[in-house]
Amino acid sequence: MLLVINVGLYLAMAAYSGNFMDFDLRTLYQFGAKFRQSILEGEWWRLITAGFLHGGLIHIAMNMYVFYDLGAQVDEIFGTSRFLVIYILSSIGGFVASTYWSSAPSVGASAGLFGLIGAMIALGLTSRTPMGAAIRGMYIRWAIYGLMFGLLPYFRVDNAAHIGGFVTGLAVGYFAGTPRLVDTGSEQAWRLAAWACCLLTVYGFAKMFLSFSRMPV
Secondary structure, three states: OHHHHHHHHHHHHHHHHOOOOEOOHHHHHHHOOEOHHHHHOOOOOHHHHHHHOOOEHHHHHHHHHHHHHHHHHHHHHHOHHHHHHHHHHHHHHHHHHHHHHOOOOEOOOHHHHHHHHHHHHHHHHHOOOHHHHHHHHHHHHHHHHHHHHOOOHHHOOOHHHHHHHHHHHHHHHHHHOOOOOOOOHHHHHHHHHHHHHHHHHHHHHHHHHHHHHHOOO
């Protein structure tokens, strides 16, 4: 579902801009990219929408490739409810950090992806088994490789968003645990939290849509 939303928004941006390969700042702004000044002036919903947008074909291709693999692993282990909460909160946390540290415009699913990596590391930290140690080691390497890639100047990577997403995912994943076999109150709470995150995301995009015609050309 999340992958389809990302791709759908990319196609909408391509149709709007008339360019399938890369998007200009105007298109990114219109569709809800992270712009610090706009967020400080009250457009908080950009902290949500920015995580579902991408700046170009290579950008979305790389992120969706990782999402297809990593997202399935996290969903299988944590369950769909926890997965959605981890991903959406990590994406928001990443762009909160980005807004604080950088005035540059920013978009991308990688803040949420780093949150998923953080959650898997948290799982490894809480599991005192050889399997837990193996999971922890593998995803720590993923995090290191991702941050090192972000240091390459050509790609203009928002490492503040990556770190913010990672820390958020690590924290949520640490307390989330894995799904219980019995449908307890805790499981119901996670389902409610997932619905709340999804509704917040829908509301954020509704705010973007309603603000579309008021944005500067």
